[in-house]
Amino acid sequence: MILEIFKGITLTKQETDRIENTFKKVHFKKGDIVLHTNETVTHQYYVYFGCLRTYFIDPQGKEHTIQFAIKDWWISDYIGYFSETKSVLTIECIEDATLFKIAKKDIEETYDQIPKIERFFRKKMERSFVSFQKRILANLSQPAKERYINFTKTYPNIEQQVKNYHIASYLGITTESLSRIRKEIAKK
Amino acid sequence: MILEIFKGITLTKQETDRIENTFKKVHFKKGDIVLHTNETVTHQYYVYFGCLRTYFIDPQGKEHTIQFAIKDWWISDYIGYFSETKSVLTIECIEDATLFKIAKKDIEETYDQIPKIERFFRKKMERSFVSFQKRILANLSQPAKERYINFTKTYPNIEQQVKNYHIASYLGITTESLSRIRKEIAKK
Protein backbone atom coordinates (compact mmCIF):
# COMPACT_ATOMS: atom_id res chain seq x y z
CA MET A 1 0.00 0.00 0.00
CA ILE A 2 2.83 2.37 0.82
CA LEU A 3 4.36 1.32 -2.45
CA GLU A 4 1.60 3.06 -4.37
CA ILE A 5 3.60 6.17 -3.61
CA PHE A 6 6.47 4.92 -5.70
CA LYS A 7 4.57 3.24 -8.49
CA GLY A 8 6.71 3.36 -11.59
CA ILE A 9 9.91 2.77 -9.65
CA THR A 10 11.38 -0.72 -9.50
CA LEU A 11 12.64 -1.56 -6.04
CA THR A 12 14.42 -4.59 -4.58
CA LYS A 13 13.01 -6.44 -1.59
CA GLN A 14 15.54 -4.73 0.65
CA GLU A 15 14.68 -1.28 -0.66
CA THR A 16 10.99 -1.98 -0.24
CA ASP A 17 11.58 -3.02 3.34
CA ARG A 18 13.49 0.09 4.12
CA ILE A 19 10.74 2.26 2.70
CA GLU A 20 8.05 0.38 4.54
CA ASN A 21 9.92 0.93 7.77
CA THR A 22 10.42 4.65 7.37
CA PHE A 23 6.91 5.65 6.35
CA LYS A 24 4.36 5.68 9.14
CA LYS A 25 0.62 5.53 8.53
CA VAL A 26 -1.35 8.18 10.44
CA HIS A 27 -5.00 9.20 10.62
CA PHE A 28 -6.49 12.62 11.15
CA LYS A 29 -10.04 13.78 11.67
CA LYS A 30 -11.60 16.78 9.98
CA GLY A 31 -10.55 19.86 11.88
CA ASP A 32 -7.37 18.33 13.30
CA ILE A 33 -4.22 20.39 13.11
CA VAL A 34 -1.36 18.28 11.80
CA LEU A 35 1.21 21.00 12.38
CA HIS A 36 0.96 24.26 14.31
CA THR A 37 3.04 27.34 13.63
CA ASN A 38 6.36 27.80 15.39
CA GLU A 39 7.11 24.11 15.64
CA THR A 40 10.03 22.22 14.18
CA VAL A 41 9.02 20.77 10.83
CA THR A 42 10.29 17.23 10.99
CA HIS A 43 8.04 15.48 8.47
CA GLN A 44 6.35 15.63 5.13
CA TYR A 45 3.12 13.77 4.38
CA TYR A 46 1.76 11.74 1.52
CA VAL A 47 -2.04 11.85 1.31
CA TYR A 48 -3.47 8.36 0.89
CA PHE A 49 -6.94 9.76 1.15
CA GLY A 50 -8.75 12.77 2.57
CA CYS A 51 -8.01 16.44 2.15
CA LEU A 52 -5.70 18.91 3.87
CA ARG A 53 -4.45 22.42 3.40
CA THR A 54 -1.61 24.61 4.62
CA TYR A 55 -2.26 28.21 5.53
CA PHE A 56 -0.45 31.25 6.75
CA ILE A 57 -1.85 33.66 9.32
CA ASP A 58 -0.70 37.20 8.56
CA PRO A 59 -0.04 39.91 11.15
CA GLN A 60 -3.64 41.14 10.75
CA GLY A 61 -4.89 37.69 11.61
CA LYS A 62 -6.09 36.82 8.11
CA GLU A 63 -5.60 33.32 6.75
CA HIS A 64 -3.94 32.68 3.40
CA THR A 65 -4.15 29.20 1.96
CA ILE A 66 -0.89 28.18 0.34
CA GLN A 67 -1.67 24.64 -0.73
CA PHE A 68 -4.36 22.00 -0.81
CA ALA A 69 -3.61 18.30 -0.91
CA ILE A 70 -5.86 15.38 -1.85
CA LYS A 71 -5.14 11.73 -2.70
CA ASP A 72 -1.66 11.17 -4.06
CA TRP A 73 -0.41 14.68 -3.22
CA TRP A 74 2.26 15.60 -0.72
CA ILE A 75 1.96 18.26 1.92
CA SER A 76 4.08 19.98 4.56
CA ASP A 77 5.22 23.41 5.60
CA TYR A 78 7.96 23.26 3.00
CA ILE A 79 9.31 26.64 4.07
CA GLY A 80 10.09 25.30 7.52
CA TYR A 81 10.92 21.84 6.24
CA PHE A 82 13.55 22.85 3.69
CA SER A 83 14.99 25.90 5.37
CA GLU A 84 15.20 24.24 8.79
CA THR A 85 13.29 27.00 10.52
CA LYS A 86 10.25 26.85 12.80
CA SER A 87 6.95 26.38 10.99
CA VAL A 88 5.30 29.48 9.54
CA LEU A 89 2.34 27.54 8.14
CA THR A 90 -0.39 25.51 9.76
CA ILE A 91 -1.34 22.15 8.28
CA GLU A 92 -5.03 21.51 8.77
CA CYS A 93 -7.02 18.41 7.98
CA ILE A 94 -10.21 19.47 6.18
CA GLU A 95 -11.60 15.99 5.41
CA ASP A 96 -10.84 12.86 7.47
CA ALA A 97 -7.54 11.65 6.14
CA THR A 98 -5.06 8.81 6.07
CA LEU A 99 -1.49 9.94 5.52
CA PHE A 100 1.91 8.37 5.30
CA LYS A 101 4.41 10.50 7.08
CA ILE A 102 8.15 10.43 6.62
CA ALA A 103 10.79 12.14 8.72
CA LYS A 104 13.19 14.46 6.97
CA LYS A 105 16.20 12.70 8.50
CA ASP A 106 14.91 9.31 7.34
CA ILE A 107 14.29 10.49 3.83
CA GLU A 108 17.75 12.00 3.59
CA GLU A 109 19.27 8.72 4.70
CA THR A 110 17.16 6.96 2.11
CA TYR A 111 18.58 9.30 -0.53
CA ASP A 112 22.04 7.98 0.31
CA GLN A 113 20.94 4.38 0.12
CA ILE A 114 18.52 4.46 -2.81
CA PRO A 115 19.43 7.07 -5.43
CA LYS A 116 16.22 6.27 -7.32
CA ILE A 117 14.32 7.73 -4.40
CA GLU A 118 16.38 10.91 -4.39
CA ARG A 119 15.60 11.22 -8.08
CA PHE A 120 11.91 10.63 -7.47
CA PHE A 121 11.83 13.49 -4.98
CA ARG A 122 13.92 15.75 -7.18
CA LYS A 123 11.40 15.33 -9.97
CA LYS A 124 8.48 15.83 -7.64
CA MET A 125 10.13 19.06 -6.49
CA GLU A 126 10.58 20.20 -10.08
CA ARG A 127 6.90 19.67 -10.83
CA SER A 128 5.83 21.57 -7.71
CA PHE A 129 8.20 24.34 -8.62
CA VAL A 130 6.51 24.67 -12.00
CA SER A 131 3.07 24.83 -10.48
CA PHE A 132 4.04 27.42 -7.90
CA GLN A 133 5.68 29.53 -10.58
CA LYS A 134 2.52 29.31 -12.66
CA ARG A 135 0.57 30.45 -9.65
CA ILE A 136 2.75 33.52 -9.19
CA LEU A 137 2.20 34.26 -12.84
CA ALA A 138 -1.56 33.87 -12.53
CA ASN A 139 -1.67 36.07 -9.43
CA LEU A 140 0.27 38.78 -11.23
CA SER A 141 -1.63 38.70 -14.49
CA GLN A 142 -5.22 37.65 -13.92
CA PRO A 143 -8.20 39.21 -12.17
CA ALA A 144 -9.86 37.24 -9.36
CA LYS A 145 -12.67 35.94 -11.58
CA GLU A 146 -10.31 34.31 -14.03
CA ARG A 147 -8.18 32.88 -11.27
CA TYR A 148 -11.30 31.31 -9.79
CA ILE A 149 -12.40 29.84 -13.11
CA ASN A 150 -8.95 28.38 -13.63
CA PHE A 151 -8.93 26.99 -10.13
CA THR A 152 -12.18 25.13 -10.71
CA LYS A 153 -10.86 23.72 -13.98
CA THR A 154 -7.45 22.78 -12.64
CA TYR A 155 -8.64 21.32 -9.35
CA PRO A 156 -12.21 20.07 -9.87
CA ASN A 157 -11.69 17.35 -7.27
CA ILE A 158 -10.52 19.79 -4.67
CA GLU A 159 -13.33 22.28 -5.17
CA GLN A 160 -15.88 19.72 -4.02
CA GLN A 161 -14.03 19.01 -0.80
CA VAL A 162 -13.23 22.46 0.49
CA LYS A 163 -15.15 25.46 1.80
CA ASN A 164 -15.56 28.56 -0.30
CA TYR A 165 -13.60 30.58 2.18
CA HIS A 166 -10.68 28.18 1.77
CA ILE A 167 -10.74 28.82 -1.96
CA ALA A 168 -11.08 32.57 -1.42
CA SER A 169 -8.05 32.63 0.82
CA TYR A 170 -6.15 30.60 -1.77
CA LEU A 171 -7.10 33.04 -4.52
CA GLY A 172 -6.17 36.03 -2.40
CA ILE A 173 -9.68 37.49 -2.10
CA THR A 174 -12.36 37.69 0.59
CA THR A 175 -15.15 35.18 0.88
CA GLU A 176 -17.61 37.99 0.01
CA SER A 177 -15.82 38.71 -3.25
CA LEU A 178 -15.76 35.05 -4.16
CA SER A 179 -19.47 34.86 -3.48
CA ARG A 180 -20.09 37.74 -5.91
CA ILE A 181 -17.89 36.15 -8.53
CA ARG A 182 -19.77 32.87 -8.21
CA LYS A 183 -23.08 34.69 -8.53
CA GLU A 184 -21.91 36.44 -11.67
CA ILE A 185 -20.74 33.19 -13.24
CA ALA A 186 -23.95 31.38 -12.31
CA LYS A 187 -26.32 33.88 -13.91
CA LYS A 188 -24.84 33.36 -17.38
CA MET B 1 36.43 29.15 -13.07
CA ILE B 2 33.42 27.01 -13.87
CA LEU B 3 34.14 25.19 -10.67
CA GLU B 4 33.14 28.21 -8.63
CA ILE B 5 29.65 26.97 -9.34
CA PHE B 6 30.25 23.83 -7.37
CA LYS B 7 32.36 25.22 -4.57
CA GLY B 8 31.83 23.06 -1.54
CA ILE B 9 31.64 19.87 -3.58
CA THR B 10 34.71 17.65 -3.87
CA LEU B 11 35.15 16.33 -7.39
CA THR B 12 37.65 13.96 -8.99
CA LYS B 13 39.71 15.02 -11.99
CA GLN B 14 37.41 13.00 -14.23
CA GLU B 15 34.27 14.58 -12.80
CA THR B 16 35.78 18.04 -13.14
CA ASP B 17 36.59 17.34 -16.78
CA ARG B 18 33.10 16.22 -17.51
CA ILE B 19 31.64 19.34 -15.95
CA GLU B 20 34.06 21.61 -17.77
CA ASN B 21 33.02 19.99 -21.04
CA THR B 22 29.30 20.34 -20.53
CA PHE B 23 29.16 23.96 -19.39
CA LYS B 24 29.64 26.56 -22.11
CA LYS B 25 30.65 30.13 -21.41
CA VAL B 26 28.49 32.70 -23.20
CA HIS B 27 28.32 36.51 -23.24
CA PHE B 28 25.31 38.72 -23.63
CA LYS B 29 24.95 42.48 -24.02
CA LYS B 30 22.45 44.63 -22.19
CA GLY B 31 19.16 44.37 -24.04
CA ASP B 32 19.89 40.97 -25.58
CA ILE B 33 17.17 38.37 -25.42
CA VAL B 34 18.60 35.05 -24.24
CA LEU B 35 15.35 33.17 -24.80
CA HIS B 36 12.20 34.22 -26.64
CA THR B 37 8.74 32.89 -25.90
CA ASN B 38 7.47 29.82 -27.73
CA GLU B 39 10.89 28.25 -28.11
CA THR B 40 12.10 24.91 -26.80
CA VAL B 41 13.82 25.47 -23.46
CA THR B 42 16.99 23.43 -23.77
CA HIS B 43 19.26 25.15 -21.25
CA GLN B 44 19.60 26.74 -17.88
CA TYR B 45 22.15 29.44 -17.08
CA TYR B 46 24.52 30.21 -14.24
CA VAL B 47 25.28 33.93 -13.94
CA TYR B 48 29.02 34.50 -13.60
CA PHE B 49 28.42 38.22 -13.71
CA GLY B 50 25.89 40.71 -15.02
CA CYS B 51 22.15 40.82 -14.49
CA LEU B 52 19.17 39.16 -16.20
CA ARG B 53 15.48 38.73 -15.65
CA THR B 54 12.67 36.50 -16.87
CA TYR B 55 9.30 38.00 -17.65
CA PHE B 56 5.89 36.95 -18.82
CA ILE B 57 3.81 38.95 -21.27
CA ASP B 58 0.13 38.61 -20.42
CA PRO B 59 -2.73 38.67 -22.96
CA GLN B 60 -3.09 42.45 -22.43
CA GLY B 61 0.52 42.92 -23.37
CA LYS B 62 1.74 43.74 -19.86
CA GLU B 63 5.06 42.43 -18.63
CA HIS B 64 5.38 40.57 -15.34
CA THR B 65 8.86 39.92 -13.99
CA ILE B 66 9.15 36.48 -12.50
CA GLN B 67 12.78 36.39 -11.52
CA PHE B 68 15.98 38.42 -11.45
CA ALA B 69 19.43 36.85 -11.49
CA ILE B 70 22.79 38.35 -10.59
CA LYS B 71 26.20 36.81 -9.87
CA ASP B 72 25.98 33.24 -8.62
CA TRP B 73 22.26 32.86 -9.37
CA TRP B 74 20.70 30.54 -11.90
CA ILE B 75 18.10 31.51 -14.45
CA SER B 76 15.89 29.92 -17.09
CA ASP B 77 12.26 29.62 -18.05
CA TYR B 78 11.85 26.84 -15.54
CA ILE B 79 8.24 26.34 -16.52
CA GLY B 80 9.26 25.36 -20.04
CA TYR B 81 12.47 23.72 -18.88
CA PHE B 82 10.95 21.31 -16.38
CA SER B 83 7.62 20.67 -18.00
CA GLU B 84 9.08 20.19 -21.46
CA THR B 85 6.81 22.74 -23.07
CA LYS B 86 7.59 25.73 -25.26
CA SER B 87 8.84 28.78 -23.39
CA VAL B 88 6.24 31.03 -21.81
CA LEU B 89 8.83 33.43 -20.41
CA THR B 90 11.39 35.69 -22.01
CA ILE B 91 14.92 35.78 -20.61
CA GLU B 92 16.37 39.27 -21.03
CA CYS B 93 19.88 40.46 -20.28
CA ILE B 94 19.61 43.77 -18.37
CA GLU B 95 23.33 44.29 -17.68
CA ASP B 96 26.15 42.91 -19.85
CA ALA B 97 26.61 39.38 -18.64
CA THR B 98 28.80 36.32 -18.73
CA LEU B 99 26.92 33.09 -18.21
CA PHE B 100 27.67 29.40 -18.12
CA LYS B 101 24.98 27.52 -19.91
CA ILE B 102 24.21 23.84 -19.55
CA ALA B 103 21.91 21.74 -21.66
CA LYS B 104 19.14 19.86 -19.92
CA LYS B 105 20.11 16.58 -21.58
CA ASP B 106 23.75 17.03 -20.48
CA ILE B 107 22.83 17.79 -16.92
CA GLU B 108 20.57 14.75 -16.73
CA GLU B 109 23.38 12.56 -17.99
CA THR B 110 25.63 14.14 -15.39
CA TYR B 111 23.09 13.20 -12.73
CA ASP B 112 23.57 9.55 -13.70
CA GLN B 113 27.33 9.80 -13.58
CA ILE B 114 27.88 12.10 -10.60
CA PRO B 115 25.20 11.72 -7.91
CA LYS B 116 26.75 14.59 -5.96
CA ILE B 117 25.70 16.87 -8.80
CA GLU B 118 22.14 15.59 -8.75
CA ARG B 119 22.12 16.29 -5.03
CA PHE B 120 23.50 19.78 -5.57
CA PHE B 121 20.67 20.59 -7.96
CA ARG B 122 18.07 19.00 -5.75
CA LYS B 123 19.11 21.26 -2.90
CA LYS B 124 19.23 24.29 -5.15
CA MET B 125 15.68 23.45 -6.23
CA GLU B 126 14.57 23.17 -2.61
CA ARG B 127 15.95 26.61 -1.80
CA SER B 128 14.26 28.17 -4.83
CA PHE B 129 11.05 26.46 -3.88
CA VAL B 130 11.20 28.08 -0.46
CA SER B 131 11.80 31.52 -1.88
CA PHE B 132 8.98 31.24 -4.40
CA GLN B 133 6.63 30.04 -1.70
CA LYS B 134 7.61 33.00 0.45
CA ARG B 135 6.87 35.25 -2.47
CA ILE B 136 3.37 33.82 -2.89
CA LEU B 137 2.88 34.42 0.79
CA ALA B 138 4.09 38.01 0.57
CA ASN B 139 1.89 38.71 -2.46
CA LEU B 140 -1.13 37.37 -0.62
CA SER B 141 -0.54 39.10 2.68
CA GLN B 142 1.28 42.39 2.17
CA PRO B 143 0.36 45.68 0.52
CA ALA B 144 2.60 46.95 -2.29
CA LYS B 145 4.55 49.33 -0.07
CA GLU B 146 5.67 46.59 2.28
CA ARG B 147 6.51 44.27 -0.59
CA TYR B 148 8.70 47.00 -2.04
CA ILE B 149 10.46 47.64 1.27
CA ASN B 150 11.12 43.94 1.67
CA PHE B 151 12.38 43.71 -1.88
CA THR B 152 14.93 46.45 -1.27
CA LYS B 153 16.08 44.75 1.91
CA THR B 154 16.21 41.26 0.47
CA TYR B 155 17.82 42.18 -2.85
CA PRO B 156 19.86 45.36 -2.29
CA ASN B 157 22.34 44.32 -4.97
CA ILE B 158 19.63 43.80 -7.51
CA GLU B 159 17.86 47.09 -6.87
CA GLN B 160 20.90 49.03 -8.03
CA GLN B 161 21.10 47.18 -11.31
CA VAL B 162 17.51 47.20 -12.51
CA LYS B 163 15.01 49.80 -13.66
CA ASN B 164 12.13 50.82 -11.46
CA TYR B 165 9.66 49.44 -13.93
CA HIS B 166 11.34 46.06 -13.67
CA ILE B 167 10.83 46.15 -9.92
CA ALA B 168 7.23 47.34 -10.33
CA SER B 169 6.44 44.46 -12.66
CA TYR B 170 8.05 42.07 -10.17
CA LEU B 171 5.95 43.45 -7.33
CA GLY B 172 2.78 43.27 -9.38
CA ILE B 173 2.13 47.02 -9.54
CA THR B 174 2.48 49.75 -12.17
CA THR B 175 5.54 51.93 -12.46
CA GLU B 176 3.37 54.91 -11.44
CA SER B 177 2.33 53.22 -8.21
CA LEU B 178 5.92 52.36 -7.41
CA SER B 179 6.83 55.98 -7.98
CA ARG B 180 4.21 57.08 -5.46
CA ILE B 181 5.39 54.50 -2.95
CA ARG B 182 8.99 55.67 -3.32
CA LYS B 183 7.94 59.27 -2.84
CA GLU B 184 6.03 58.40 0.30
CA ILE B 185 8.98 56.51 1.74
CA ALA B 186 11.41 59.28 0.84
CA LYS B 187 9.52 62.08 2.58
CA LYS B 188 9.77 60.41 5.98
Place this chain on the structure above:
DNA sequence: CTAAAAAATTGATGTAGGATAAGAAACTAT
Protein backbone atom coordinates in the same frame (compact mmCIF):
# COMPACT_ATOMS: atom_id res chain seq x y z
C1' DC C 1 -35.94 16.39 14.21
C1' DT C 2 -34.44 20.59 15.96
C1' DA C 3 -31.45 24.14 17.92
C1' DA C 4 -27.17 26.13 17.41
C1' DA C 5 -23.19 27.00 14.93
C1' DA C 6 -20.84 27.64 10.68
C1' DA C 7 -20.84 29.16 6.03
C1' DA C 8 -22.53 31.79 2.28
C1' DT C 9 -24.91 35.67 0.42
C1' DT C 10 -26.28 40.46 -0.18
C1' DG C 11 -26.09 45.48 0.17
C1' DA C 12 -23.81 49.82 1.23
C1' DT C 13 -19.67 52.16 1.41
C1' DG C 14 -14.42 52.67 1.36
C1' DT C 15 -9.70 52.36 -0.61
C1' DA C 16 -5.38 50.66 -2.80
C1' DG C 17 -3.69 50.74 -6.78
C1' DG C 18 -4.88 51.13 -12.10
C1' DA C 19 -5.46 54.05 -16.41
C1' DT C 20 -4.59 57.97 -18.80
C1' DA C 21 -2.14 61.98 -19.90
C1' DA C 22 1.39 65.15 -19.52
C1' DG C 23 5.75 66.90 -18.17
C1' DA C 24 10.46 66.40 -15.92
C1' DA C 25 14.66 64.01 -15.44
C1' DA C 26 18.10 60.91 -16.79
C1' DC C 27 20.56 58.45 -20.01
C1' DT C 28 22.64 57.66 -24.99
C1' DA C 29 24.77 58.52 -29.10
C1' DT C 30 26.44 61.37 -32.22
Place this chain on the structure above:
DNA sequence: ATAGTTTCTTATCCTACATCAATTTTTTAG
Protein backbone atom coordinates in the same frame (compact mmCIF):
# COMPACT_ATOMS: atom_id res chain seq x y z
C1' DA D 1 27.47 69.71 -25.97
C1' DT D 2 22.90 68.63 -27.62
C1' DA D 3 19.08 66.20 -29.69
C1' DG D 4 16.62 62.16 -29.11
C1' DT D 5 15.09 58.50 -26.45
C1' DT D 6 14.03 56.18 -22.37
C1' DT D 7 12.69 56.33 -17.65
C1' DC D 8 10.45 58.48 -13.81
C1' DT D 9 7.17 61.51 -11.68
C1' DT D 10 2.87 63.92 -10.83
C1' DA D 11 -2.08 64.85 -11.17
C1' DT D 12 -6.83 63.46 -12.05
C1' DC D 13 -10.09 60.21 -12.35
C1' DC D 14 -11.63 55.29 -12.08
C1' DT D 15 -12.28 50.33 -10.87
C1' DA D 16 -11.64 45.86 -8.62
C1' DC D 17 -11.87 44.27 -4.57
C1' DA D 18 -12.10 45.18 0.67
C1' DT D 19 -14.71 46.24 4.81
C1' DC D 20 -18.64 46.35 7.58
C1' DA D 21 -23.13 44.89 8.71
C1' DA D 22 -27.07 42.19 8.27
C1' DT D 23 -29.51 38.09 6.61
C1' DT D 24 -30.18 33.63 4.70
C1' DT D 25 -28.68 29.01 3.92
C1' DT D 26 -26.26 24.92 5.16
C1' DT D 27 -24.11 21.90 8.33
C1' DT D 28 -23.49 19.80 12.74
C1' DA D 29 -24.56 17.95 17.20
C1' DG D 30 -27.54 16.42 20.52
